[in-house]
Amino acid sequence: MDLQPLRIRKAAVLGAGVMGAQIAAHLVNADVDTVLFDLAAKEGPKNGIAQRAIANLAKLSPAPLAERTRGAAIVPADYDEHLDLLKDCDLVIEAIAERMDWKLDLYRRIAPHLPAHAIVASNTSGLSINTLAEAVPEAIRHRFCGVHFFNPPRYMHLVELIPNRLTDRAVLEGLEAFLTTTLGKGVVYAKDTPNFIGNRIGVFSILATMHHTERFGLGFDVVDALTGPAIGRPKSATYRTADVVGLDTMAHVIKTMADTLPDDPWHGYFKSPAWLQALIDQGALGQKSGAGFYRKAGKDIVVLDLAKRDYRPSAQKASDEVAAILAIKDPAGKFAKLRASADREAQFLWAVFRDLFHYTAYHLADIADTARDVDFAIRWGYGWKLGPFETWQAAGWRQVAGWIAEDIAAGKAMSRAPLPAWVTDGREGVHDRDGSFAPRSGKLEARSRHPVYRRQLFPDPLLGERFDTGTTIWENDGIRLWHLGDDIAITSFKTKMNTVNDAVLDGLQRAVEEAERGCKALVLWQTGEPFSAGADLKGAMGLLQAGKLAEFEAMIANFQATSMKLKYALVPVVAAIRGMALGGGCEFQMHSARTVAALESYIGLVEAGVGLLPAGGGLKEIALRCSRAAPDGDPFPQIKRWFETVAMAKVSGSALEAKQMGLLRDSDVVVFNGHELLYVAKQVAAAMAESGYRPPLPARDIVVAGDVGAASLKMMLVNMLEGRFVSPHDYEVASRIADTLCGGQIERGSQVDEAWLLDLERKHFVQLAQMPKTQERIVHTLATGKPLRN
Incomplete structure (x- = not known):
């Protein structure tokens, strides 16, 4: 008999900030009756904060609402007057600020109003799910987990599902089906470690890029030319993405990594570069403040030049040599030429890839069940065409592993931490038609047998996977x-x-x-x-x-x-x-x-x-x-x-x-x-x-x-x-x-x-x-x- 479906008639979202309001929008896109909560307003109607957040949805671009009038279906609420609206909610998603004390206080406040069957989930981007679960009444803990949407929630395919020690398997599988079919998401299970999978690897990639930008003395626009579509990543690349996310948000995420991962061998790099902090101190927070790494000057886009301490016209162009290397179709040949080239842009790219591969392999066992979860988290959450393991495998697993080991031994890598033994056990990669590498078993594990995936006749394929083409x-x-x-x-x-x-x-x-x-x-x-x-x-x-x-x-x-x-x-x-x-x-x-x-x-x-x-x-x-x-x-x-x-x-x-x-x-x-x-x-x-x-x-x-x-x-x-x-x-x-x-x-x-x-x-x-x-x-x-x- 197939899994009994989880029926979600009504949901509540706690927190009407950027993420909370947009999660509520996507729920009503999917015809889920939704209540959006926030603090009681000091003036005007008490639910005014939620009301304003709902009204603002129609102004955002890209549009969170799939059809403009749907915002009217969201019920605005506040914690003073409307907690009784929780009594018939099947799903409650908390999406308030990343403060453990605030979240714990809110859980204690809502607990008496929750129905016995409600699933409670936190949209935290990196706080401990087990610690949060301890604040929830014992009777609710088996129905509590992390459900981490990526921004913007309507468009980003990834949702990370993070169980606590006591979460019922049936609750997780029911949520997985709901998130997959009703909300249209790609679900990845993450372990309860800081920043989970997507942000752990994605933010490290940004940190490595920033470190090597400084080390090789490259302009921010040149780095964006190198780390965008030229290597299968979004047009916004690195520094434009940082501007969109907000430089203060970026610094906060970096600080979270520094505070929560003291034993990480790369810990010394978990700090904002001096130039990033200087921008934040000046109020140049990126797109929301009108200036960051880039700003508009009339119709032109200008980029910050650190040497001149001023903005200059943006060129955003790779060197001729590197452009020719990146045009090579064969990934193995491309990586060999990048590593061998004396061009500093080529050396920069090799260094960024090397340190990303090193970090991802070293931490795989800590953060995820399989290499598949890591690659999907990065593809779906960051918009890369290939995940880090897929990129490495396409470039020739053994050859690249040997080069990484040489660079570690020579002190060229960001960390001297050794590669895990499984990396060099004779394998040709971590994905093939039988499955993806799972560190706990040391074997390849097939895709999930959850019934929801029978509906995907052609799932998103990983490198090396083949499906019956009829x-x-x-x-x-x-x-x-x-x-x-x-x-x-x-x-x-x-x-x-x-x-x-x-x-x-x-x-x-x-x-x-x-x-x-x-x-x-x-x-x-x-x-x-x-x-x-x-x-x-x-x-x-x-x-x-x-x-x-x-x-x-x-x-x-x-x-x-x-x-x-x-x-x-x-x-x-x-x-x-x-x-x-x-x-x-x-x-x-x-x-x-x-x-x-x-x-x-x-x-x-x-x-x-x-x-x-x-x-x-x-x-x-x-x-x-x-x-x-x-x-x-x-x-x-x-x-x-x-x-x-x-x-x-x-x-x-x-x-x-x-x-x-x-x-x-x-x-x-x-x-x-x-x-x-x-x-x-x-x-x-x-x-x-x-x-x-x-x-x-x-x-x-x-x-x-x-x-x-x-x-x-x-x-x-x-x-x-x-x-x-x-x-x-x-x-x-x-x-x-x-x-x-x-x-x-x-x-x-x-x-x-x-x-x-x-x-x-x-x-x-x-x-x-x-x-x-x-x-x-x-x-x-x-x-x-x-x-x-x-």
Whole structure:
């Protein structure tokens, strides 16, 4: 029998600071009834502190709320008046300041109001969970643990789950399932050691980077050029990240390591460099104070130059030699050249990696059960493409281990602590298809058998892991059609950014035919993000520039035919989307029988941005939806709302917002964990097939707003043109969008069929595509990735 699920109907978050308020926001994103507590305000309503924190959520970027109005669902509360609201909470998450005495006092205060079944968790980033548990009444200790979210909680995949000595296994497994499926997180179990796994290793990496920045005399901007995307880490790299986090917060975390890890062999480095402390003393705390390692000077970004004690223009560029080394594809060759190079930037990078590998290996047994937990904690919590152990293994485990040992012996490493014996026991790494190294057993341990992970048909893979990629039914250059041993076909694109070209269009039509022949459903799912960045503009532009207008128009007609083939397939077609679903990608999901979307799906008809209009059936589908949704037979009020969305190329900030915008239907399904997307999509497709699915009847009675509706929309555009809010070409594009949405120059209230609207789409698209200003926009976007206003 499977594990009994943990049912969480209502939750409370204690502490309305940055983390507490955003955790509450993500709970209501997931439809969890949530109360947000803070201290009683000295003036105004007693729950005013929580009220202000909730109001502030709508102003934050990136947005903690997946849909702006959800903040109203959070109940503001204070500890003086509202503790009785805890009596029916299933989960209580404490997220107040990192002061042990404050936390212990709060636990004693809330204990009498907690129901017997409530789970109590602390969001502490590093305080001892066992010490905190001692302040909780004995009856609650088996339901108490650490649940450490990373900032910002909606977007960061990692949650560290830290049991105390008495935490019930069933409580932990129930929370693991809730965090994974309901909140969409990646759960890593951490031992109760200071800073747990993510911050223990992540903050050490920053400390090592700071130490070697000073040692090699490098500029902060140069270090950011070296420690960002060039080595598979976020664009904010090291010092920009520190500015975002706050230099005072960084110093506090470093001090916590110094205070709580006195026996760590690297303890001597657990202190803020003098220049970091000097910035803090001057009030330069990073982004929140307007200056830190970087600051804005007009439109430019300037960086602190320690030698000049002033800011200078930021170059953020690696040396030519190091740039060439970092471009090497083979990790082993790359690391060999870094270590051998006399370039100080190369020496800096080798030193940073060496000390990170050394520290991580030395402390693995203290902080985590397996090497897998460490790599996932760093990837999910810090946004690295590979964790430290994966990076080491990719570079050649034995070779790198030998170099580290040599540097330790030569006194070049930050610590003389020896590498653990298991590092040099003849192994080639810590991960392979059988599992990851576990220091307690000295063996490789497989992934968790928790039932929740059966929902992840393709979990986030570690280096060396391989998953069954299914059996191919048919493929061409554009798509692969395959299955996982059942009668649900899956199709995945092969193009860059999953863009749509002729091979994809022909492939999708063939996929529908194959599915109709031998399967009960078809799922559109990509092996990675995005779902689709839309049409292949480069290929389309090539046809236009070669003067092949007939071929260009045939491609657009084929696009429309593909959308219609998806819509009228005799088996249910389910689009499973995550990441961007733009332009043609959005149109394909609009024509599918159902969409299953990961929460972090950014959906939009964005063609207006390149001087075009949606012509894969998107405008036709909107006109149809507006007609069906018109209670009095007049679709214009619906069209007016849609017109702005399309003409301004708006993109949803989440799947929930896409529902509000109408880009997803009310019946479409939102999944919080992207790794569960394919599983849920297959379940939805199977259920539709089992219920006797039939495609919709052809729509021949679409009521349109006609020439009067189009004229009304164009009047709005004239005002915007005269006010210089739009350019003449923007006006041209938007006018044609208006004409298509309203069914063209026919009488208001006329009824048309889908072919009529598709013809309008295609006519306007082809005419716009021939205009010089549209072609300028396309060329500019292809060259820069940014829109052109001309």
